[in-house]
Amino acid sequence: MTSSSPPILTVTQLSKTFAATKGPGTVALQATDLAVAENDFITILGPSGCGKSTLLRMVAGLDTPSSGSIVLDGKPIAGPGADRGMVFQSYTLFPWLSILQNVCFGLREKGLALDAQLDIAHQFIKKVGLQGFENHFPKQLSGGMQQRTALARALANNPRILLMDEPFGALDHQTRELMQELLQGIWEAEQKTVLFVTHDIDEAIFMGSRVVVMSARPGRIKCDVAVPLAHPRHYSVKTTPVFTELKARLTEEIRVEVHRAAGLQAPAA
Amino acid sequence: MRPLQPVSPGARIALGVSFFVLFFAVWAVFTLGGYVSKTFLADPITMVRSGYELLVNQGFIKDIGMTVWRVLGGFAIAALLAVPLGVMMGAYKPVEAFFEPFVSFARYLPASAFIPLLILWAGIGEAQKLSVIFIGSFFQLVLMIAVSVGNTRRDLVEAAYTLGAADRGIVVRVLLPSAAPEIAETLRMVLGWAWTYVIVAELIGASSGIGHMITDSQALLATDQIIFGIIVIGVFGLVTDLAFKALNRKLFPWAQLGR
Numbered sequence: 235m236t237s238s239s240p241p242i243l244t245v246t247q248l249s250k251t252f253a254a255t256k257g258p259g260t261v262a263l264q265a266t267d268l269a270v271a272e273n274d275f276i277t278i279l280g281p282s283g284c285g286k287s288t289l290l291r292m293v294a295g296l297d298t299p300s301s302g303s304i305v306l307d308g309k310p311i312a313g314p315g316a317d318r319g320m321v322f323q324s325y326t327l328f329p330w331l332s333i334l335q336n337v338c339f340g341l342r343e344k345g346l347a348l349d350a351q352l353d354i355a356h357q358f359i360k361k362v363g364l365q366g367f368e369n370h371f372p373k374q375l376s377g378g379m380q381q382r383t384a385l386a387r388a389l390a391n392n393p394r395i396l397l398m399d400e401p402f403g404a405l406d407h408q409t410r411e412l413m414q415e416l417l418q419g420i421w422e423a424e425q426k427t428v429l430f431v432t433h434d435i436d437e438a439i440f441m442g443s444r445v446v447v448m449s450a451r452p453g454r455i456k457c458d459v460a461v462p463l464a465h466p467r468h469y470s471v472k473t474t475p476v477f478t479e480l481k482a483r484l485t486e487e488i489r490v491e492v493h494r495a496a497g498l499q500a501p502a503a
Numbered sequence: 504m505r506p507l508q509p510v511s512p513g514a515r516i517a518l519g520v521s522f523f524v525l526f527f528a529v530w531a532v533f534t535l536g537g538y539v540s541k542t543f544l545a546d547p548i549t550m551v552r553s554g555y556e557l558l559v560n561q562g563f564i565k566d567i568g569m570t571v572w573r574v575l576g577g578f579a580i581a582a583l584l585a586v587p588l589g590v591m592m593g594a595y596k597p598v599e600a601f602f603e604p605f606v607s608f609a610r611y612l613p614a615s616a617f618i619p620l621l622i623l624w625a626g627i628g629e630a631q632k633l634s635v636i637f638i639g640s641f642f643q644l645v646l647m648i649a650v651s652v653g654n655t656r657r658d659l660v661e662a663a664y665t666l667g668a669a670d671r672g673i674v675v676r677v678l679l680p681s682a683a684p685e686i687a688e689t690l691r692m693v694l695g696w697a698w699t700y701v702i703v704a705e706l707i708g709a710s711s712g713i714g715h716m717i718t719d720s721q722a723l724l725a726t727d728q729i730i731f732g733i734i735v736i737g738v739f740g741l742v743t744d745l746a747f748k749a750l751n752r753k754l755f756p757w758a759q760l761g762r
Contacts, residue, residue, distance in 0.1 A: 294661075294665055295664070295665075296661050296664065296665070313664075314661075314664035314665050315665075315667060316665075316666060316667025318665060319665060319666070320661075320662070320665035322658055322661070322662060324658050326658045326659055326661070326662035328659060328662075328663075328677070328680070328681075329681075329757050329758075329760075330680045330681065330683070330755070330757045330758075331680075339663070339666050339668075339676070340666035340667050340668075343666060343667045343668050343669075343672055343676075344667060371756075371757045371760055373757065373760040374760065384662075387666065388665075388666075391666055391667065397665075
């Protein structure tokens with residue numbers, strides 16, 4: 235599924251080397267190119283330590299590239315901004331704010347009137363199914379509910395692109411599948427551009443319209459696979475032949491990388 | 504009894520009170536039983552009697568009032584200056600690099616050792632008492648507040664940035680509220696130390712205050728009055744501490760969750 239519309243995000247020859255006190259430093263990401271079309275849902279799949287989070291953090295403006303460029307809507311990225319919303323793996327709701335105030339955080343920062351803030355916040359709290367919890371503190375909520383709030387908080391800001399860094403990584407299996415369906419539903423309704431980092435192959439296929447596979451250290455893009463599954467996607471697609479074939483292929487790609495990262499011989503196919 | 508297992512609120516109060524009872528009982532046995540000479544240690548009953556005498560007939564209430572206002576005054580000045588400076592140091596690393604070495608040095612300067620100098624500079628009036636408390640609490644406050652602010656979770660700061668917060672927003676809407684419960688806790692602790700400094704200041708050069716009464720009583724070997732004075736300080740310390748704790752719980756309910 236190659237999109238004909240021009241990309242809204244273009245990553246060109248982007249690399250990141252973390253300086254070491256001695257020696258040449260660690261190459262986290264080798265020169266990487268990536269183009270993201272409007273309303274695309276791209277999952278970035280790779281073993282831990284492949285630089286996928288580093289890539290995402292550089293797009294967010296939280297890390298600075300060692301070389302290369304990131305251009306969003308024709309403008310180079312020079313730091314974090316409200317146009318790139320992010321959901322983190324760790325629970326990053328502000329513990330001193332209620333759920334409602336958390337969702338309002340970015341809107342207030344934009345200078346919206348309180349009425350408008352509350353109006354938008356209530357809409358998104360409803361979309362993630364957290365009505366009735368507006369006045370709770372984050373610590374009074376389960377992990378899944380906290381991540382739903384984080385999603386609402388990021389979406390309420392209406393970012394051009396939504397960055398998700400293993401957002402469901404800390405959740406149990408059942409909650410994670412629930413969250414995947416929820417996000418899938420919201421994406422289908424809202425039409426957002428999403429970059430979604432994960433190390434879970436099922437998740438990468440189920441969520442993405444494209445899966446970008448990254449190689450182990452030093453990270454680079456190994457392959458870029460379109461997911462030929464129609465929307466709306468129901469949970470049952472995970473048992474269809476298309477899904478399982480794709481899963482088998484990606485499993486093989488990842489397995490080689492995991493072995494390489496662990497310093498083992500590539501296993502016989 | 505098992506490690507870290509909580510006690511019920513009722514048992515907690517009962518246990519806390521029972522140690523006070525035990526303390527007074529041991530004291531009473533030793534003094535009233537004649538094991539210790541009255542010259543060195545007054546018994547609890549004499550202490551309470553002369554305490555009543557002090558309060559009713561010798562204007563000790565005024566002394567207490569003086570001491571309380573000195574503590575609160577000196578501490579308020581220190582806190583008003585220390586909180587903004589500490590927050591700035593915690594938030595902005597160049598500011599921290601500029602002040603931190605000096606503040607670390609200054610906090611080891613014993614406040615009581617400044618008293619002779621301060622008497623020379625400010626006399627034995629109120630300015631001297633406030634200065635002692637200020638020196639004793641300001642530097643400690645600054646350092647501890649800077650550390651609290653600097654320890655703000657980085658991922659919360661990053662989340663705020665991705666929500667469009669600018670630097671000012673980060674300080675005012677993330678660093679400050681995140682560190683606020685710890686700052687309040689620091690204020691509570693250092694206020695306790697301020698009580699020590701004020702008494703030391705009053706012992707050396709003062710014409711009023713609890714410390715002044717204690718030095719006067721020393722000349723008369725009135726251990727009952729000295730002990731009463733000390734206990735009054737203890738009671739005030741305990742009351743302000745409990746009030747501070749209750750206030751913190753009320754102001755920062757979120758910080759109590761999940762403890």
